Amino acid sequence: MPQMTVCPSCAEPLEPEDVFCGACGINLAQSPATPRGGTGDFVLAAPAHLLLDEPSGPPCAQCDGRIAADGYCDTCGAARPNPRDHVERCLEGVAGVSDRGHRHHRNEDSFTVAATSLPDGASAVVAVVCDGVSSATRPDEASQAAADTASESLLTALEAGTDPTRAMHDALLDAARAVDALADGRAPEPGTNSPACTCVSAVAAGGAVTIGWIGDSRAYWIPDDREAAEPYRLTEDDSWAARMVAAGLMEEAEAYADPRAHAITGWLGADAGELDPHTVTFTPHVPGVILVCTDGLWNYAEAATALADAVPADARTEPLSAARDLVQFALAGGGHDNITVAVLPFPPAPGRRPEAPPTPTLVDLPPTV
Template identity: 55%
Template sequence: MAVTGPSRCPGCTEPLEPGDNFCGVCGADVSAAVPDGTAAGAYGAAGAFGAAPPPAPESRLPDGSDSSRGSGGEAGADSPAPVADGSDGAAPVADGPDGATARADGPADPRESFAAKTCVACRTGTVDQDGYCEHCGHAQPRERDHFERELERVAAVSDRGHRHHRNEDFFTVAHTALSDGSPAVLAVVCDGVSSATRPDEASQAAAETAAESLLAALPREAHPQQAMHDAILAAAKSVDALAEEPEHPRDPYRQQNAPACTLVAAVAAAGVLTVGWVGDSRAYWIPDDRTAPGARLTEDDSWAAQMVANNLMSEAEAYSDERAHAITGWLGADAYELQPHTAAFRPDRPGVVVVCTDGLWNYTEAAAELAALLPPDAGERPLHSARTLVRHALDSGGHDNVTVAVVPFPVPVAGAVSA
């Protein structure tokens, strides 16, 4: 007689199909339930082996308005006026004496750290190179599950969340100097498209390539908006390359289900704030003076955004539809037509730029909501601020990977790199 398993995963409550032995989201063994209602060796309530790690101890644009696989848009109608002359996780380490180029040092390759280790769930099986126990099938904790970087008062935090078995987000933060010696700070955040193959590799390749492109271009007197446009194109090529496997370079399935991700980036330099994006990851402006309104600086490449832009639905109707978060623009070999979006602004007061994936804004969509959550000294403590927003997303459900970067504006003088 066949054994009937639970209808939902005891570890993360994901619905299960008849005959499932392991949860497809958290990797828990659901083949046999124990009396307390949990699966043998199941993950803790937070989706990992125990709760997500708590935050470490705590160590202005003018008036403005305020993801799934398009057409883009410009900043909202109520956003600050664009610059008239504009054209379009891991801490980088300067390679040259002038700091003009950099290399992103991300989390270690998990295949290196998993080799020959013992499973943290069953304590008996060995872990294969992909990070799964060969005995019970549990996915093992990875360094990328939660990682943070802080660099000269610019910082970012990324977390796997409570429901996903891996973190498919990635970020880079960096600083450099312009040709006149003035400092520039940047953050790139990418969200892997879960329905694609190897989305975690796509997000890492895009984030690292975009940052390297910006760090190479900005010191050469390239206009920041043009540098941003070129960086997005370079990131797209790096993701496209992941689909080109030597043994099946033209396999239609590989092209249709190619690695893919979204991208959003911000550069603060010389009194100008430049943002660029493809997809539905976002950038927000939050002034230090919280009596002044914040602003969302990006427009989603999504089904809902298209419905609203074409006056086919109200914003409330569009975002309540089950198709709302289907993205219409992304980086990947199967993207319809790449349309990098860029915009530039001249803030008239100090503040911070919050660069994030939908793992955050699904819970706090409006700039005013983010402003209420951010500490008043967010620009002075960007790491603490990023941790605060990630913790909010996790406490609100953490159903998705979540990544947040906080970029102070204007750029602190301490962020300058000596020429």
């Protein structure tokens, strides 16, 4: 009989003089030298534990796997979440939220919120919202460049005492130049145009609100008391539909139902042609909020009264919560596009009155009846 070197029952290594297995206690004299089904070869004992690679990379949001170095989950293949997929920002007097939505593979919107002081010590609150043109090259870069540049231009001009209307006009042109610069020395991707985006901005300062825009991103005035004062859209789209309505060729509902409705006629980008930024200043006579948003939101409630129904009653005191609710409203409606909205309370803080007496402006909303 061959000498057993391992236990035929548990594979524990044996000494030549062993009569019983020290691990399982089997009587070795009464056991076959070769385990049942074995070959007689030396059998290694099973290790106490297996040494596996430690998990590496951040956890996957879709499953229990990990994100590998290539940016995809090693288990389900999902892509690593992009920090721009969902962005929230909040300051005293302004808040904003941006979300990728359900259908797009990236968020091509961008926004900024900021606050500063005027030379006389009064406060000024700024929000800029930009929507990258999906048919253009690098639309996410275009919207980011425009939002950052417009915000910085506005803050610098307001701090220097520039009139808000002039500051807004110049900021939009500065943003356009920043987007133009993205095309320098780089050809557009095949089948696309140069980097491009739309832009809408709002400044609340000195008891008035100034709005500026190029494209079809919008601004709305939503009063707290919607029975005593009517919500109001403050911008006119640079779009095919708006032109049809302005020319009297179509009713608004018919124009916006047309497949060509959202073809924009104004944008920021190297191939935009000569720009003429739109600006308007108005004096709210009742408390409320200014919404600045991309079409990813207003597509689901185009009319000001319809959008107002989605704005929480406490939007002026809880602007971040209101912005979140509005994004969720668009996601629940389908979330077919990127969604971005900024909420500016007016007056800027609960109980505060405007820092300057209201003066008549181009858009002078009626007082409470």
